[in-house]
Amino acid sequence: MAISRRFLGYLESRKNLTGSACGLVGLVLTFVGVAGPYWPVVVVGLYGAGALVAPPERPVLPDFPDPSAQLEELRDDFEKLGGYLAGVELPPAAAGRLTELNQLLAGLLDPQVTHDLAQDPEGVHILSRAIRQDVPEAVDTFVRTRWWTRLAPGTEPPERHLERQLTVLQEEARGLARGLREAEERRQETHTRFLEERGRSQDNR
Numbered sequence: 001m002a003i004s005r006r007f008l009g010y011l012e013s014r015k016n017l018t019g020s021a022c023g024l025v026g027l028v029l030t031f032v033g034v035a036g037p038y039w040p041v042v043v044v045g046l047y048g049a050g051a052l053v054a055p056p057e058r059p060v061l062p063d064f065p066d067p068s069a070q071l072e073e074l075r076d077d078f079e080k081l082g083g084y085l086a087g088v089e090l091p092p093a094a095a096g097r098l099t100e101l102n103q104l105l106a107g108l109l110d111p112q113v114t115h116d117l118a119q120d121p122e123g124v125h126i127l128s129r130a131i132r133q134d135v136p137e138a139v140d141t142f143v144r145t146r147w148w149t150r151l152a153p154g155t156e157p158p159e160r161h162l163e164r165q166l167t168v169l170q171e172e173a174r175g176l177a178r179g180l181r182e183a184e185e186r187r188q189e190t191h192t193r194f195l196e197e198r199g200r201s202q203d204n205r
Contacts, residue, residue, distance in 0.1 A: 068118050070124055070128070071109065071117065071118060071124065074109060074124075074127060074128055074131060074132075075109050077131055077132055078105060078106070078109055078131050081131055081132075081135060081136060082102070084136060084139075085098065085102075085135075085139065088139055088143060090139070090142070090159075090162070091159045091162075093159065093163055094142070094159050094162045094163050094166060097163055097166040097167060097170065098135075098139075098166055100170060101135070101166055101169055101170045101173060104170065104173040104174065104177060105127070105130065105131060105173060107177065108127055108173065108176060108177060108180075109127070116180050116183060116184060117180060120179070120180070120183075123176050123179065123180070126172060126176055127173075127176065130169055130172065130173065134165075134169055135166075135169060138162055138165040138166065138169070139162070141158075141161075141162075142158050142159065142161070142162040145158040145161075146158050146159075
């Protein structure tokens with residue numbers, strides 16, 4: 001099966017197509033009487049020469065999803081995360097911090113925002129990491145650690161670590177939102193200057 005695929009791939013390759021075209025030229029030369037009795041050598045030689053000078057095959061580019069498709073998948077994963085978090089009981093302080101973080105993440109995933117976010121691969125990575133890794137891992141670690149703490153009290157309460165982790169994630173999300181807002185402000189200022197300069201140039205005519 002692998003050999004047949006390789007053979008079919010060669011038949012469709014640039015080397016074979018270029019060599020075949022040159023071989024056809026050799027057949028034409030044979031028909032017009034130029035090649036003479038050595039026409040097989042001429043045809044094979046032209047085919048080989050064509051295969052040698054043919055440009056190399058370029059590997060097919062990987063079909064990665066575009067940023068908008070990645071963000072659409074992130075929305076689905078954010079809904080899954082919400083379903084998981086709804087079944088977890090958290091202390092009031094951590095629950096409040098998590099609610100604020102989720103509101104920030106939901107805002108960043110708003111379709112009106114994701115157009116700008118799609119132009120920021122690092123921002124998409126930060127958002128993806130928070131939803132798919134950081135938040136669920138922080139909550140799951142808290143749930144497992146709390147169970148052991150109940151068996152062996154006296155250690156530092158695990159909810160304090162959870163609150164600190166959620167605070168860091170919240171600051172990351174705020175930084176991402178701040179960066180998007182500043183980029184939008186710069187875009188608006190640039191457009192304002194463009195319009196003003198165009199207006200001045202028209203007035204000077």
